[in-house]
Amino acid sequence: MTSEDAWVGEAQPYLGPRPAGETDAWTAEAASRGRRGGQRLLCVEEVEPPPAVREFFGVEPGESVVVRGRLILLDDAPVELAYSYYPGHIARGTRLADARKIPGGAVTLLATLGYVPEDEPLEDVGPAAADEIQGKTLGVPAGSPVLVLTRFTRSTNGEPMEVSVMTMTRHLQYRQRKQGS
Template identity: 70%
Template sequence: MGSNDAWMGETQPYIAPRRAGERDAWSAEAAAHGQRGGQRLLAVEEVDPPAPVREFLNVGPDEKVVVRRRLILLNDEPVELADSYYPARIARGTGLAERGKIPGGAVTLLAALGFTPADDLLEDVSATAATSSQCDALGLSPGTPVLVLTRFTTSTAGEPMEVSVMTMTRHLQYRQKQVV
């Protein structure tokens, strides 16, 4: 998706549990724009998290987290890398820690486990040059700029439950709703 191909997106569908048979948020958003969204699961593994993930998820220095790494596609072309991190204490023994599609997506599984996302999440957006591995995965030339959106999600009970790091090649527009 080129920089002139932007559409207005909203975060809320990505943190709302899906109903049975409902498409994932990305597929639904792409379809609403007459396009085809998809994703390919690249890896599911327990890792030592990056410092911001460790801090937010409140995991100790010796604790691992589960990461689900995905390649996000638009009309079968790569447009984003998405890494979602979960505390191992939440993810172990669930579909989050298994390689395979999660019916309804991770947010639906988390809600079934009692971790409903709060509406007041934090998102951080930065720009950087793509790394060589990001260039390879996304079909970019060396030095191409990318957006990195990091979403920090807590449950309605206030427990940190997910950090998603999305490296994007596309234009990003946001709609923020006023909280009264």
């Protein structure tokens, strides 16, 4: 996807559980625009998290978390790499730790486990250069500019529950909403 065919998106559909039987938020958003959204599961494993994830979750060095890596597709073309990290005490023994698709997405499963995401997670967005693996997976030359969005989400009771690191080749626009007074 290029900036010429970018659309304005909203984060809210990705933050709440989906009704029973509905598809994940990306597939639904793409379909609403007459496009085909999908994802390919790349990995599900326990890893030592990157420093920002470790700090947010408050885990000690050497302590592992569960990561789910996905390749996000638009009309079968790669547009994003998404790695979502979950604290071990939340993910172990659930579908979050299984190498299979989660009906309705991870946020829907987390809500059934009692972890409803807050309304306003912190999102950090910045530019980067695709490394060799990212470039190959996303179909761009290594060193190409990419956008990295990192979303830090707590549950409504304040517990850190998910960090998603999304590396994308597409143009990203957000619509912000003014909060009522």
